[in-house]
Structure formats: C-alpha cells, structure tokens
Amino acid sequence: MISLTDFMMVSAGLFCIGLYMIVTKRNAIQILIGIEFMLNAAILNLVAFGKFDRLNNGGQMFALFAIVLAAATTAVALAIILNVYKKYKTIDPGQIDQLKD
Amino acid sequence: MEQFLQSIDALTIKFTLAAVLLPLLAFVLNMCFGARSNKFTGWLSTVAILVSCVLSALIFSKVWNGHQVHQQVLWFTIGNTSVYTGILLNNLSVLMLLLVSLIALPVHIYSIAYMRHDSGYSRYFAYLSLFSFSMLALVVADNLVLLYIFWELVGFSSYLLIGFWFTRDKAVIANKKAFIMNRIGDIGLLTAIIILFAMFHTFDIEKLFGPDGLVGKSSFITAQIEFNGQPTRFESVWILFASSGNRALPAIWQYIAFAGIFLAVAAKSAQFPLHTWLPDAMEGPTSVSALIHAATMVAAGVFLLGRVYPMFNSTELTILAVVGCFTAFMAATIALTQNDLKRILAYSTISQLGYMVMAMGVGAYGSSLFHLVTHAFFKCLLFLAAGIVIHQMGHIRDDNNLSIDPQNIQNMGGLRKKLPFTFIAALIGALALVGLPLTSGFLSKDSILIQAFEWSGDKSVFLKLIPVFALITTWLTAFYVTRMIVKVFFGDLRVAESTPALKVHITDGTWLYKVPLALLAICCLFPFFSANPLVYERSWLFGGFGNATNPEAVNIYHALVPVGVNILSILVIWYGYIIYTKRRANPFPQTGALFNLACNEWYFDSIYQRIIIKPLLALCRASFWFDRRIIDNFIVFFAKFSIGLARLAAWCDRNIIDGFLNLLVITVRTIGNFVRRFQGGKVQYYLYSMLVVILAIFIWIILDGR
Amino acid sequence: MTLVQVLFYVMGFITLSSAIFVAATKNLVRSVFMFFITLFGLAGLYVLALADFVAITQIVIYVGGVLVLILFAFMLSGKENLNYIAGQNNKFISVKKVPGILLAVLFLIVLVNVILKADVNNLAWVKKSIELKNNIQPDAATTENIGINLMTRYLLPFEAVSILLMIALVGAAHLSRKGDNV
Numbered sequence: 001m002i003s004l005t006d007f008m009m010v011s012a013g014l015f016c017i018g019l020y021m022i023v024t025k026r027n028a029i030q031i032l033i034g035i036e037f038m039l040n041a042a043i044l045n046l047v048a049f050g051k052f053d054r055l056n057n058g059g060q061m062f063a064l065f066a067i068v069l070a071a072a073t074t075a076v077a078l079a080i081i082l083n084v085y086k087k088y089k090t091i092d093p094g095q096i097d098q099l100k101d
Numbered sequence: 102m103e104q105f106l107q108s109i110d111a112l113t114i115k116f117t118l119a120a121v122l123l124p125l126l127a128f129v130l131n132m133c134f135g136a137r138s139n140k141f142t143g144w145l146s147t148v149a150i151l152v153s154c155v156l157s158a159l160i161f162s163k164v165w166n167g168h169q170v171h172q173q174v175l176w177f178t179i180g181n182t183s184v185y186t187g188i189l190l191n192n193l194s195v196l197m198l199l200l201v202s203l204i205a206l207p208v209h210i211y212s213i214a215y216m217r218h219d220s221g222y223s224r225y226f227a228y229l230s231l232f233s234f235s236m237l238a239l240v241v242a243d244n245l246v247l248l249y250i251f252w253e254l255v256g257f258s259s260y261l262l263i264g265f266w267f268t269r270d271k272a273v274i275a276n277k278k279a280f281i282m283n284r285i286g287d288i289g290l291l292t293a294i295i296i297l298f299a300m301f302h303t304f305d306i307e308k309l310f311g312p313d314g315l316v317g318k319s320s321f322i323t324a325q326i327e328f329n330g331q332p333t334r335f336e337s338v339w340i341l342f343a344s345s346g347n348r349a350l351p352a353i354w355q356y357i358a359f360a361g362i363f364l365a366v367a368a369k370s371a372q373f374p375l376h377t378w379l380p381d382a383m384e385g386p387t388s389v390s391a392l393i394h395a396a397t398m399v400a401a402g403v404f405l406l407g408r409v410y411p412m413f414n415s416t417e418l419t420i421l422a423v424v425g426c427f428t429a430f431m432a433a434t435i436a437l438t439q440n441d442l443k444r445i446l447a448y449s450t451i452s453q454l455g456y457m458v459m460a461m462g463v464g465a466y467g468s469s470l471f472h473l474v475t476h477a478f479f480k481c482l483l484f485l486a487a488g489i490v491i492h493q494m495g496h497i498r499d500d501n502n503l504s505i506d507p508q509n510i511q512n513m514g515g516l517r518k519k520l521p522f523t524f525i526a527a528l529i530g531a532l533a534l535v536g537l538p539l540t541s542g543f544l545s546k547d548s549i550l551i552q553a554f555e556w557s558g559d560k561s562v563f564l565k566l567i568p569v570f571a572l573i574t575t576w577l578t579a580f581y582v583t584r585m586i587v588k589v590f591f592g593d594l595r596v597a598e599s600t601p602a603l604k605v606h607i608t609d610g611t612w613l614y615k616v617p618l619a620l621l622a623i624c625c626l627f628p629f630f631s632a633n634p635l636v637y638e639r640s641w642l643f644g645g646f647g648n649a650t651n652p653e654a655v656n657i658y659h660a661l662v663p664v665g666v667n668i669l670s671i672l673v674i675w676y677g678y679i680i681y682t683k684r685r686a687n688p689f690p691q692t693g694a695l696f697n698l699a700c701n702e703w704y705f706d707s708i709y710q711r712i713i714i715k716p717l718l719a720l721c722r723a724s725f726w727f728d729r730r731i732i733d734n735f736i737v738f739f740a741k742f743s744i745g746l747a748r749l750a751a752w753c754d755r756n757i758i759d760g761f762l763n764l765l766v767i768t769v770r771t772i773g774n775f776v777r778r779f780q781g782g783k784v785q786y787y788l789y790s791m792l793v794v795i796l797a798i799f800i801w802i803i804l805d806g807r
Numbered sequence: 808m809t810l811v812q813v814l815f816y817v818m819g820f821i822t823l824s825s826a827i828f829v830a831a832t833k834n835l836v837r838s839v840f841m842f843f844i845t846l847f848g849l850a851g852l853y854v855l856a857l858a859d860f861v862a863i864t865q866i867v868i869y870v871g872g873v874l875v876l877i878l879f880a881f882m883l884s885g886k887e888n889l890n891y892i893a894g895q896n897n898k899f900i901s902v903k904k905v906p907g908i909l910l911a912v913l914f915l916i917v918l919v920n921v922i923l924k925a926d927v928n929n930l931a932w933v934k935k936s937i938e939l940k941n942n943i944q945p946d947a948a949t950t951e952n953i954g955i956n957l958m959t960r961y962l963l964p965f966e967a968v969s970i971l972l973m974i975a976l977v978g979a980a981h982l983s984r985k986g987d988n989v
Contacts, residue, residue: 024907072975079982100782
C-alpha cells in the first residue's frame with residue numbers, strides 16, 4: 001500500500017516547486033501557475049488523508065471545494081492581469097512597482 | 102771701532118733694504134696707477150732700478166772681500182724652534198746683487214722703447230719691477246725659508262712675463278709649461294730644505310753652509326746598529342757631531358736632499374731633464390727673455406748651487422758634472438739646426454748653463470760663478486740685439502704686407518749695412534760667447550775647461566770624457582754662433598730675393614736702444630774683469646771665491662787647453678763663414694737621423710707629451726668623468742630617491758587613506774542599496790522576504806526541538 | 808513492490824518532473840502545456856489515493872477550465888507579449904534564480920524533515936480509523952458517498968461555494984469589460 005508519507009513527499013515537492021515559481025518568475029501567468037501548483041499540492045495532501053475518513057469523507061469533500069475555488073480564483077486573477085496589462089502594458093510583476101517608497 | 106763697524110753695517114743693511122724694496126714700490130705704484138699715466142710707469146721702474154743699481158754698487162764696494170754682513174730678526178716661533186729672517190751679505194750675495202741690478206738697468210731702458218706701442222705697457226713694467234724685486238731679494242735672503250719664498254716668486258714673475266701677451270695661445274701654453282716645470286723644481290727644493298732642517302734644526306744659510314757650517318761638520322759613517330745590546334746590522338748613516346747633541350739619519354736622506362736641490366737647479370736653470378720650458382719661454386717679449394731667461398732667473402739655479410755647495414759629496418758632484426756636460430752638449434747640437442733666432446739663443450743659454458753646472462760639479466766653484474757673470478752680460482747683449490733685429494724685420498713685414506716670420510733667420514741677411522751699431526754689439530757678444538781671447542768669455546770658459554781637465558786627471562775613463570765633450574761643445578758653440586751671425590748680418594737680405602722692390606726702411610733705433618747695448622758690450626770685454634786678458638786667476642772675481650791655490654799653476658792644461666781650443670774655434674768660425682756667405686751647397690746633410698734628432702730637440706718634448714702629459718690629461722678627464730657621473734649622479738640618485746619616496750607617499754595617500762574613506766562610502770552605499778531593494782515595490786521581493794523569515798522560524802524550531 | 812506502488816512512483820515522477828519543467832522553462836507556451844501534463848499526473852495520483860471522483864473533477868475543472876482559460880488568456884493577448892517573453896535570457900541557472908532555488912530547497916528540506924518527524928503513518932487517529940475500518944476501500948463507491956455528504960453534511964459550504972462562484976463570475980466579467988477601466 002502506498003504510505004501517507006509518500007503522498008506527503010510528493011505534495012511537499014510540488015509545493016516547493018510552486019513556491020519557487022512564485023518567487024522567481026517574471027511573468028504573472030507563470031506566477032499564477034505557481035499558485036496553482038501550491039493549491040494542487042494542498043489538495044493532494046487533503047485527498048491523501050481523506051482515505052482514512054470514510055464516513056464523513058471530509059478530505060475528498062474539501063478537495064472538491066478547493067478545486068472549485070481554485071478555478072474561481074484563476075478566473076478573477078486573469079481578469080486582474082488583463083487590467084494590469086491594459087494599464088501598464090506589461091505583465092512583469094517586477095515592472096509594476098508603483099507602491100514603492 | 103766696533104761701534105763704527107756696526108754703524109757701517111747698519112748703513113749697509115739699510116742700503117740693501119732700499120735696493121731690494123725700491124722695485125717693489127715701483128711694482129705697487131705701477132699696479133695701482135698703471136692705467137692712467139702710461140709712459141710714467143716705464144720711467145718709474147727705470148729710476149727705481151737705477152737707484153738700486155747705485156746702491157748695489159755701494160754695497161758691493163763695502164762688502165766685497167771684506168767681512169760679511171749678517172743681520173737677522175726673529176720671525177716666528179713654533180714650539181722650540183725659532184725661525185729668523187734677515188739679510189746675509191757675503192761675496193756671493195753682493196756679486197749677484199750688483200749683477201742683477203746692472204743687467205736689469207739696460208733692460209729697463211731698452212724696454213721703454215721696445216714696448217712703446219704695446220697696450221700693456223704699464224702692466225709690463227709692473228711685472229718687470231716685481232721680478233727685479235724678487236730676484237734681488239732672493240740673492241740677499243739669509244735663510245732657506247726666505248730663499249724658497251723668493252725662489253717661487255721669481256718663478257711666478259717669470260710666468261707672468263712669459264705669458265705677457267696672453268691672448269696668444271702659444272704664450273699661454275708656454276707659460277703654463279714654464280710654471281709647472283718650475284713647480285717640480287720647487288718641490289725638490291722644499292724637500293731638501295725640510296730634510297736639512299730635520300737634520301740640522303736650523304734654516305740659517307750662514308749656520309749651515311758658512312765656513313764652519315754644520316753641513317761641513319756632518320759626514321757619513323758606517324754605524325753598527327745595536328738592539329738590546331746585540332749588534333744587528335751595518336748601515337750607512339749621515340751624522341752630525343755637534344756640541345748641542347749628535348743627530349743621525351740614514352744616509353739615504355742626504356742623497357734625497359741632493360736630489361731635491363738638483364731638481365730645483367734643473368728646473369730653474371733649464372738642465373736636463375727639465376729644460377724644455379726655456380725654448381718655449383721665448384714667446385714672451387725679447388727684453389724679458391734678455392733679463393730673465395738669459396741673465397738672471399736662470400742663473401738663480403747656479404746661485405743656489407753656489408749657496409749650498411758645501412753639502413755635496415764627491416758622488417753628487419760627479420752627477421752634477423755629468424748632467425751639466427750632457428746638457429751643454431745636447432743643447433749645442435740642437436742649436437745647430439734651429440731657424441728661429443730666439444730659439445738659437447735659448448738653446449745657447451741652456452748650453453752655457455750646462456757649463457756652469459758642470460763647473461760646479463768638477464769643483465770649479467769660482468769659475469762657475471765667473472762664467473755666470475760673463476754669460477749674463479753677453480747673453481743679455483745678444484738678446485737685446487736680436488730684439489732690435491726682430492723688431493726691424495717686423496717693420497719690413499708690415500711695410501710690405503708680407504706674411505713672413507720676423508724671427509726666422511732664413512729671412513734675414515745683410516743687415517750689417519742697415520743696422521751697423523746693432524751689428525757691432527752683436528758681434529762683440531758673439532765673440533764673447535765663443536770665448537775668443539780679449540773677451541770676458543774667454544777667461545771664464547777657458548777656466549772651466551782647464552779645471553775640468555785637471556779634475557778628470559785621476560778619474561775613470563768614462564769621467565775623462567766630460568772635458569772632451571765640453572771641448573766639443575765649445576766648437577759646436579763656435580759653429581752655431583757663426584751661423585747665426587753670418588745668416589743675420591752678412592750676405593744679402595734673403596726675403597728681398599722672393600719679393601722684388603722691397604721697401605727696407607730700418608734703422609738702429611734711438612739712444613734708448615743704443616745705450617743699453619753699449620753698456621753691455623763694454624762689460625763683455627776683458628778689462629772689466631781682469632787686467633790680464635789671458636790668465637783667469639788674476640781676475641778679481643775669481644779671487645773673491647778663494648779657489649785659487651797657486652795663481653800660475655805649472656801644468657800642461659794651462660798652456661794646452663786655451664791654445665788648442667781657440668785655434669780650433671777660429672778655424673771653425675772661418676769654415677762657417679765660408680759656408681754661409683759663399684752659399685755653397687751645404688756640405689752637411691739636411692736630412693737623416695742625426696739632423697732630425699737635433700732639429701726636433703732630441704724629441705724630448707714629444708716624449709714628455711706622450712709619457713707624462715697625455716696620461717695626466719687622461720687622468721684629469723677620468724676624474725672629471727668620475728665627478729660628473731658618479732658623484733653628481735650620487736646626488737641625482739638621492740634626488741630621484743626622494744622623488745620616488747614622494748610618489749609612494751602620494752600613492753599611499755590617494756589609495757590607502759582616501760581609499761579607506763571610499764571603502765566606508767561604498768559600504769554604506771551597498772548596504773543602502775541592498776536595503777532599498779526591499780522597498781522597491783517589487784512584490785516578489787516582499788514575498789521572498791516573508792518566506793525567508795518563515796523559513797528561518799521553521800528552521801529555528803526544528804533545530805531547537807532537536 | 809506491488810504494482811500499485813510502482814504505478815504510484817511513476818505517477819509521482821511524471822508529476823514532479825513535469826512540474827519542474829514548468830518551473831524551469833522560459834517558454835510560456837511550453838510551461839502551460841507541461842502544466843497540463845502535471846494536472847493529469849495529479850489526477851492519477853488522486854486515483855491511487857482512492858479518490859476517483861476528485862480525479863475526474865480535477866480533470867474536468869482544472870484541465871478543461873483553468874488551463875484552457877489560461878491558454879486563452881495569453882494566446883489572445885497579442886504577439887508582442889509572446890515576443891517579449893521569448894526574448895528573455897535563456898540561462899538555466901542564472902544568478903538571479905539562486906535565492907529562489909535556495910529558498911525552495913530549504914523549504915523542501917524543512918518540510919521533509921517535518922514529515923519524517925511527524926511519522927504520519929503512526930498517528931493515533933489514523934490507526935484508530937484503520938481499526939474501526941473507517942478508511943476507504945479500494946473498491947468503494949465514492950461517488951455515492953460524496954453525493955450523500957454533499958447534500959447532507961456539507962450543504963452550507965456547497966451553497967456558499969455556488970454563491971461565491973456567481974460573485975467571481977460577476978466580478979471577473981466586470982473587471983474585464985471594455986471601456987473606462989480604472
């Protein structure tokens with residue numbers, strides 16, 4: 001049987017990759033993808049632990065809701081990115097530094 | 102009587118001081134006021150020397166063959182040694198005193214006319230007076246220190262007068278040469294004086310060389326040197342047995358002292374090997390040559406020999422004789438081939454001085470001094486006559502715009518018709534030089550020859566050659582004198598042959614020229630010196646030096662030598678006359694090794710140039726190079742070193758000290774930049790910093806929980 | 808080593824490698840398409856975690872919705888954007904990325920450490936649930952379970968999520984309208 005630890009390792013790896021993408025990438029869409037990675041890692045974790053809760057099935061339920069919310073998040077984020085692009089003509093988060101001191 | 106004598110002595114001393122110091126006064130006045138009154142300087146010097154002459158005559162009459170006058174005062178004291186200064190008047194002194202002033206007087210009168218058109222007229226008479234002063238002082242000095250001072254001063258005046266026309270290169274070279282060679286002699290004299298002082302502890306000439314002088318009391322012995330009572334070696338020692346205590350030095354010192362005296366005599370009296378300066382000294386005015394380099398200064402060497410005569414032993418005297426003879430012979434051979442009138446006379450002077458030195462060497466003390474006096478008169482006469490001839494030849498050259506050398510005898514001839522007075526005077530001088538009877542030269546020269554033969558009687562074969570060579574030299578003298586007189590005064594004017602229509606307007610000159618010539622000519626004849634023209638021992642001068650043992654010594658030399666010499670001399674004169682007047686083809690070869698040897702002055706000048714002058718100049722250049730390159734570069738090296746140090750300091754200041762400040766600035770700036778980035782507005786940096794902090798907390802918790 | 812485990816490792820490898828590819832590449836198009844594969848890998852992992860309905864949901868929503876949305880978003884944004892992206896320097900490991908890599912690696916280490924320390928296999932409630940046979944069997948019908956739970960226990964979140972979706976829809980639509988955008 002697949003142990004929980006293995007699932008958690010995969011999840012940890014995926015999470016860190018997502019973290020790397022968020023911090024390093026110069027493209028807003030790629031940052032978005034990084035966020036998606038992190039989300040997916042969390043969902044994987046949920047699903048892995050959900051195996052041991054047959055009655056309430058909290059893990060899988062929560063996974064579903066997370067997926068849905070992730071989709072909503074992505075939609076709104078893309079709309080924001082579109083607006084930002086319209087205004088600043090770039091989607092490089094490094095270029096958008098109007099809030100600096 | 103004592104008082105009377107003392108007062109007479111005091112007067113004599115006063116006269117001497119006056120005679121000596123008057124030319125000095127003339128010198129000072131001429132130097133101070135010379136520029137203004139031109140002609141006056143000449144007359145001032147002449148009057149000074151005239152008074153000196155009169156005073157000298159008075160002194161001479163008092164002291165000659167009388168008792169000598171010696172006065173001295175304390176000069177300075179060093180430690181236990183007191184040096185005195187004073188005046189010594191004995192026979193030798195007063196004779197020289199009279200001689201010098203008597204020769205200087207005609208020369209002064211002659212110079213007034215001779216230098217009339219020269220721009221340095223007053224300077225000339227100033228120097229002439231300086232010379233007169235120093236020469237007069239030299240002959241009356243009573244101690245060796247004073248003698249040395251005036252010896253040097255005489256050399257210095259000679260230097261000034263040789264280089265009188267200092268704008269000419271040749272004159273400057275000549276006077277440098279004369280001065281340097283005289284310096285070599287001065288070193289010798291100084292060495293000898295110091296050795297004598299070390300031995301005898303006195304400078305006084307009377308004490309050293311007088312009749313019972315210390316020098317006479319010293320002798321050579323072979324001593325056994327003891328060391329701790331054990332006899333070790335034998336050594337030759339120069340020792341003085343004196344009442345004040347015995348003194349001894351190794352014998353070599355006496356020879357060194359002799360060598361010093363010899364050097365001094367050789368330098369001053371132009372003997373071999375220091376004779377080469379005298380022919381070059383003819384660059385000076387002719388009247389200077391007459392006074393200094395014929396009659397007086399060059400005689401100073403012989404005078405010195407006369408003063409220190411008692412200190413020589415027989416070996417040293419032999420050396421003197423050999424050198425003197427060699428010099429006489431050599432100079433006579435050179436004079437045969439010279440074409441410059443003054444150079445012939447210069448070599449003749451060297452030759453006659455050789456005779457004097459040789460005479461000293463063979464023990465003919467009186468003859469040597471006799472010859473000195475007679476030589477002074479006839480050589481001075483010859484030089485003054487030569488001066489007139491050269492002057493007139495110069496007039497011929499200037500009148501006709503020629504470019505001949507007025508001193509070259511090959512340009513002259515037949516001048517006896519134009520310059521009769523000069524001719525007669527020169528003839529008398531020439532006959533005296535040859536030494537024919539009825540002249541003063543006969544007496545002195547033959548006395549030397551006779552005594553030379555007597556001296557060589559019991560010597561080795563080599564030394565017997567000395568009188569023989571002296572004899573040969575006499576005949577050579579006759580020949581070259583004839584050549585000179587004939588070429589100058591007989592025949593036809595040679596320069597007129599190459600230049601037709603030559604204007605020849607020359608005369609004898611004014612009384613200023615004639616009177617000195619006349620005066621000197623009279624002194625060349627025998628009555629001045631001796632009533633008897635043929636026997637030299639009867640001469641008063643000879644008698645003054647106490648060498649005459651038996652007046653008419655019956656020996657063969659007294660009869661043979663004068664006759665033989667003079668007959669042959671007359672034959673030689675006749676021969677020379679025929680050759681040079683009839684102008685037959687010259688029987689003597691004009692080329693060949695012997696002729697070249699004689700013509701080039703036995704190559705002494707070139708030898709000296711190559712062996713001594715060139716290495717010395719190379720040494721000068723080397724030390725100049727050393728000074729310029731190494732020593733100066735040493736300073737430059739220091740300068741460069743300081744500059745390098747300064748640059749290093751600048752670098753340090755700029756890079757290290759300023760760099761430290763720059764480092765601070767850069768650090769602050771970097772930190773600022775770094776920190777600023779976190780407020781850059783870049784969202785990813787914000788996120789990054791948050792995550793770093795979270796990570797740090799996690800890591801800390803993990804490590805803490807371990 | 809059962810087949811399930813092998814399959815798990817394969818799926819896990821696919822997922823992670825494609826995720827790394829997505830992170831490493833500069834080419835946006837390629838990263839999006841590799842994301843596609845990552846999502847499929849994840850779906851496989853869900854299946855192996857006995858959550859088949861979640862897997863299908865993942866594919867439908869994520870791949871069919873989110874991925875397509877992202878694709879449309881940047882495909883339609885214009886050529887200059889693509890060029891701009893493609894024009895960046897193509898170093899794999901550049902100095903700028905080192906802090907990111909460092910951070911990710913350290914995080915990974917921390918997480919792995921915690922996971923290993925936590926020893927989740929031996930948690931009390933996990934053991935208890937295994938004893939009580941509360942774990943999902945491989946042959947269980949999860950869909951039925953999810954349906955029942957959705958309508959009974961998790962009704963409120965369900966309704967809330969639907970309202971949230973509506974809000975998101977309205978908001979996104981408003982945000983991306985043409986006109987005077989502030």
